[in-house]
Amino acid sequence: MKLNTDFVTWFRSVAPYVNAFRSKTFVIAFSGKMVADKKFVELVHDFNLLASLGVRLALVHGARPQIEARLEELKLQTKFVNGILVTDPATLQYVKETVGRVHIEIEALLSMGLPNSPMANAAIRLTSGNFVTACPIGVIDGVDLMHAGKVRKINAAAIRTRLEIGEVVLISPLGYSPTGEIFNLTLENVATEVAIALDAEKLIFLTDYINTKEIPTNDPSSLLRELTIAQCKPILQELSNNDTKEAVEIKRYLPCAIKACEANVARTHLVNRHIDGAILQELFTHNGIGCMISQVPLQTLRKAKIEDIGGILQLIEPLEVEGILVRRNRELLEIEIDRFIILEHDGTIVGCAALYPFANERACELACLAVHPNYRNAGHGSTLLKHVETKIISQGTQNLFVLTTSATHWFIEHGFKEVTLSELPQEKLGLYNYQRRSKVLLKSL
Ligand SMILES: CC(C)(COP(=O)(O)OP(=O)(O)OC[C@H]1O[C@@H](n2cnc3c(N)ncnc32)[C@H](O)[C@@H]1OP(=O)(O)O)[C@@H](O)C(=O)NCCC(=O)NCCS
Known part of the structure; x- marks a missing residue:
């Protein structure tokens, strides 16, 4: 077998x-x-x-x-x-x-x-x-x-x-x-x-x-x-x-x-x-x-485009099946593609992350952070996170939060703190899935 x-x-x-x-x-x-x-x-x-x-x-x-x-x-x-x-x-x-x-x-x-x-x-x-x-x-x-x-x-x-x-x-x-x-x-x-x-x-x-x-x-x-x-x-x-x-x-x-x-x-x-x-x-x-x-670096970090949806789905679907990431279908990805940043290696998408801003509360959610299993433990997750942080600092956002079921320690090692649900922006709290029981982690930038 x-x-x-x-x-x-x-x-x-x-x-x-x-x-x-x-x-x-x-x-x-x-x-x-x-x-x-x-x-x-x-x-x-x-x-x-x-x-x-x-x-x-x-x-x-x-x-x-x-x-x-x-x-x-x-x-x-x-x-x-x-x-x-x-x-x-x-x-x-x-x-x-x-x-x-x-x-x-x-x-x-x-x-x-x-x-x-x-x-x-x-x-x-x-x-x-x-x-x-x-x-x-x-x-x-x-x-x-x-x-x-x-x-x-x-x-x-x-x-x-x-x-x-x-x-x-x-x-x-x-x-x-x-x-x-x-x-x-x-x-x-x-x-x-x-x-x-x-x-x-x-x-x-x-x-x-x-x-x-x-x-x-x-x-x-x-x-x-x-x-x-x-x-x-x-x-x-x-x-x-x-x-x-x-x-x-x-x-x-x-x-x-x-x-x-x-x-x-x-x-x-x-x-x-x-x-x-x-x-x-x-x-x-x-x-x-x-x-x-x-001629050019094989690895690039860039904003996702509509043509990247197939590659993103290939990366995140196995993690969705395992229950590690929340399900996103093709239609939702098409609507939200502007929120995604991808890491591309020699034409293949090997990592991604998405940002959802809550402007009224000067906060931002980091979601769908994923690195292809063959490319893990090489600092790509950290690179994506750093990129996201630099981007939102330049936009004047103070708090970056993430909901995760399985990577709590990874985020803690990257400066996040576990917090209670009440610290979520009101709008996000209304959408919280009590069945998934994700942990809430916050990083003040
Ligand atoms: C979490 C994730 C993005 C990290 O990506 P990565 O490119 O391997 O990260 P880095 O190379 O920067 O970090 C690797 C280190 O983190 C550790 N690590 C990886 N995943 C971990 C986890 N779930 N919990 C704790 N530590 C973890 C590795 O053991 C390694 O530690 P070391 O440097 O001491 O050997 C990747 O494991 C992943 O895609 N996981 C599935 C999706 C997920 O859980 N996303 C978060 C919710 S949004």
């Missing part, structure tokens, strides 16, 4: 994401290291699962470790400028050979029948093409980088056509110029430009060393789970002289995340690939496991 309940709860928690991700474009970038790793098969299962849920997938692969290994094997002299391989014509031959080999290996793995796997018989239809036009990076610090290039243009229309018919697009880190030249590109440059050109919903980088944390600490080499562009910039500054492998990775991917978000890619995720089911955990759980970067 317990197992069934857990399963139903889990399935319901995942359903909104499935719905939200259908027909959305995700660009996922993974390094050549990932391909060399035995774990790539697990990743193939996860790509397959995403594709079968209707997510439009553009995959960008790297081949950096394989190229470096090949050049070392050949004992070819290599030179790097700002971490970019100077690609002379001789080196380019081996780059082409290695990228081609890695690309074929990925195609083969993505074509596996996946027998006895969770995605048996769900084959991926894969496509590749000349989607990336490139140009030379040019000369840096007096060094000509020759065939090391950067993206000049992405043929977004061609990629979209393939995505729309359910194909997964695989893109390699090579680009061609209109003059027929070949350029060696970086994985992060290609992935970022593809995501921007496709106006993707998500750009996801699978990383090797980036760790995340729930709350801020002094360690700049692990990133907060959620960052805005404004928060990313000081992190990069702080890491400018830090050469640990974590810092090097952050400095590689964070500027791409900033660029993508500034160009309207909704979210960029940096996900540590070593975590089992990393992509699924990041995409289908509330807290995720990686770092999600967005």
